[in-house]
């Protein structure tokens with residue numbers, strides 16, 4: 001079979017990357033062509049995306065991919081980023097301002113403001129989405145309440161991957177998986193919710209027409225192709241543009257053939273830990289609402305029933321705090337220190353709202369421990385150990401709830417993303433949950449992005465085939481549960497912390 005080449009432009013919070021994927025019909029070979037920082041920028045008091053900088057890095061990635069690809073050509077380019085954030089476009093293709101980052105404080109108080117107009121229950125019933133203060137619905141409400149002039153002149157709202165897609169092709173469209181993170185989409189009808197837009201006075205007319213993952217957005221703009229040194233036109237294809245949708249697509253498990261939920265769960269482990277099960281239909285009921293589980297759109301019409309867990313953000317922000325104080329340490333070093341720190345000295349609920357924003361994380365962890373009558377040792381190893389143990393315990397808590405709700409047994413945990421490189425966390429997860437962890441691939445998001453492009457190009461048939469390619473190309477590292485008894489005690493202590 002001929003080999004086809006695809007470029008994934010994957011913007012994570014830890015870093016952005018351009019990954020070139022060579023697919024020979026059986027396996028995929030992955031090469032990192034460009035990695036770049038993705039740091040938000042504060043302008044006045046608002047945290048923004050560094051959009052022009054990022055777009056320039058994306059173009060650099062395309063240029064490098066063109067140099068590496070035989071014949072200076074590519075078979076596709078696809079963009080994915082995190083969910084919920086968006087940009088606004090006005091008349092004559094004017095980008096209205098620099099998009100705002102979801103960790104900005106503008107959404108403070110907006111959930112309650114929304115619930116005054118339409119009940120929490122009704123929003124959940126319509127969307128099936130977990131309540132996170134930064135969901136697009138609450139960001140838009142913040143703009144409305146601030147009487148933002150942008151809403152008066154906006155023609156189109158595009159989610160971030162769609163916005164980059166527009167900058168690459170000139171075409172405006174909303175890809176479904178990322179649209180599903182807005183909390184304005186009804187997963188049962190697949191349409192924007194007129195009811196919620198009306199109730200909250202949000203401009204329904206600016207929400208874009210929707211496309212499915214795998215759809216070709218259009219050819220790369222000639223000026224960009226020329227700048228990149230590409231020898232012929234390249235198709236820009238929308239993958240599952242929500243990074244988590246692409247990551248879940250690339251989990252090397254067997255897709256279930258029936259409508260019964262599978263006996264494995266995924267844990268997309270990066271800045272966030274997204275833990276859930278792939279189901280064939282949204283699961284929206286009092287229990288899923290109580291545990292704040294979400295129904296987000298997956299590729300091929302699947303639903304990702306999952307929970308957002310604050311994730312390695314806790315470690316990232318701690319590391320940044322220490323680096324600012326002159327104590328720079330690699331993840332390897334921090335993990336090695338955590339390994340020799342005493343177990344279970346203090347536990348936190350990773351999802352406490354005090355951990356969400358940027359800033360001094362060790363102080364916030366210590367404050368949480370003080371509030372809950374625990375003492376957090378001040379050394380870095382103990383703090384990282386506290387974060388990793390607490391994450392593993394939240395994974396267990398979540399798996400137990402998912403099993404109860406679905407009436408299934410989860411036998412295997414597939415961990416993908418940068419967190420799958422953390423062997424200590426993988427072992428903690430296996431031990432805390434009493435189930436084997438299959439770790440890898442690290443770059444699942446980029447792989448899912450690339451292989452969804454291959455599906456779009458007709459080079460691969462189905463998600464089942466996609467997963468078989470991933471399993472063949474990236475053998476998983478297995479962590480068997482060992483030391484489970486100690487974790488049962490800790491789980492009791494932990495459960496008391498979760499509200």
Ligand code: ADP
Pocket residue numbers: 011012013014015269270271272312313315316331332335417418419420421422423
């Ligand atoms: P995102 O997609 O959100 O940018 P990634 O999937 O790239 O995140 O994961 C980044 C995280 O992976 C880091 O915050 C870090 O905790 C973890 N990580 C990366 N490399 C290592 C490593 N060598 N050892 C331990 N953890 C690592």
Ligand code: LRH
Pocket residue numbers: 012013081082083084102242243244271272274308
């Ligand atoms: C992970 C992620 C997650 C969203 C969050 C904002 O990168 O996309 O699925 O909830 O970022």
